[in-house]
Amino acid sequence: MAMFKAIRIDKAEKGTSVALTQFDEAELMDGDVTVAVEWSTVNYKDGLAVTGKAPVVRRFPMIAGIDLAGTVTQSSHPDWKAGDKVICNGWGMGETHLGAYAERARVKGDWLVRLPDGLSARDAMAIGTAGYTAMLAVLALEKHGLTPKDGPVVVTGAAGGVGSIAIAVLSKLGHHVIASTGRMAEAPYLKDLGAAEVIDRSELSGPAKPLAKERWAGGIDSVGSTTLANLLSMTKYRGAIAACGLAAGMDLPSSVAPFILRGVCLYGIDSVMCPIELRKQAWGRLASDLDHGKLSEITQEINLDEVIAAGARVLEGQVRGRIVVKIL
Incomplete structure (x- = not known):
């Protein structure tokens, strides 16, 4: 051997x-x-x-x-x-x-x-688990029924791997994307990816109210903890958040209010043991719905x-x- x-x-x-x-x-x-x-x-x-x-x-x-x-x-x-x-x-x-x-x-x-046709092996790894996870989150929001006409979508950890791919895909699909980042110097980069707005993560880092002003119809969160709690409290009636990360921690200091008063849904995104047919769907969509020019950038x-x-x-x-x- x-x-x-x-x-x-x-x-x-x-x-x-x-x-x-x-x-x-x-x-x-x-x-x-x-x-x-x-x-x-x-x-x-x-x-x-x-x-x-x-x-x-x-x-x-x-x-x-x-x-x-x-x-x-x-x-x-x-x-x-x-x-x-x-x-x-x-x-x-x-x-x-x-x-x-x-x-x-x-x-x-x-x-x-x-x-998939149209992707090189290098392209696939430029996407990687981070991008594949982002697409699983997009698919969950689509299954929920979310469309661009429903209102803005928020992406946390926006300059990271999941966030970058999520912004690129969502913007190409026609969504108004709000990017949340702790690195506001990356705002030009995020806007080049397709973000319509960039907000400082400090807006989502304080203690979450049970319900706050409705700001978005959906979102993709890779941060967890207080950030996710704030996202939920600010999600519009019958909106949805897809959670796929824990960069800020595994806790979720939230309440049942967004779920029982606004009908908000929280989707958990598991990339590790995801069924093979859903994997194939996600990779196929990444081949068609991700701008390869932005990917290289x-x-x-x-x-x-x-x-x-x-x-x-x-x-x-x-x-x-x-x-x-x-x-x-």
Whole structure:
């Protein structure tokens, strides 16, 4: 079996240790498809894993990375053959199953999505779990019945990965997007993505009232905690918020008032174990509803040996948009 480069996380006396090293292909976990990984990306969860700042990793040793795009090299799964271009994200990769920051990955064929026409492997990882999660949130709002004529939609954590893709998609679909950010210097960037308004996150960071003035018909939140509570209190009658993150914390200091007095809905967005048919729908919509020109503008490229430092920058809120990782 061959050796290949990988970012390996091991249990240490205090926390974890992480390093770019050589990994033996014989140590890959069970799976019926082997993929030559060409591109990956750096998400918030990846930052937590490589820095050890949260107990994301549940098996050691672990290869970090929750997203990959590449080419099948071997398969015993009936749906896949050598040469197929595939995407894999979630399913516990980088947490309980050896992940994507490596030149090789072995996974279950049932986890894979075929790379959609019109997307390159690099494009797919410029989108990554962050963008795929944003699209799942958009699909939830659409299923709720939200349309541009219903009023503005708000996006929190707007300059991050989820927020950037959410703004680009929602604006292309015709929505009036209000972007909330703690980095007001990024306002020109957010408006270039399609935001009609940019507000400071401080407007959403104070204690939430049970009900506040109605400001938006819907929203996508990657922040959680008090920010999400404020979003709910300011959502219009029969509006909806899709929640997909916890950058500010896991608590939700809210009340039942928005739900029982305004009929507001709160949709939980899970990207990790999302059913495969919904995954295919989301990736298909990303191929058609995301301006690839804007995607290239919000993307920066790094190599595998730069991932650990990039993960720390993501957690510190120093990264705008998306990072793609060139593996092969």
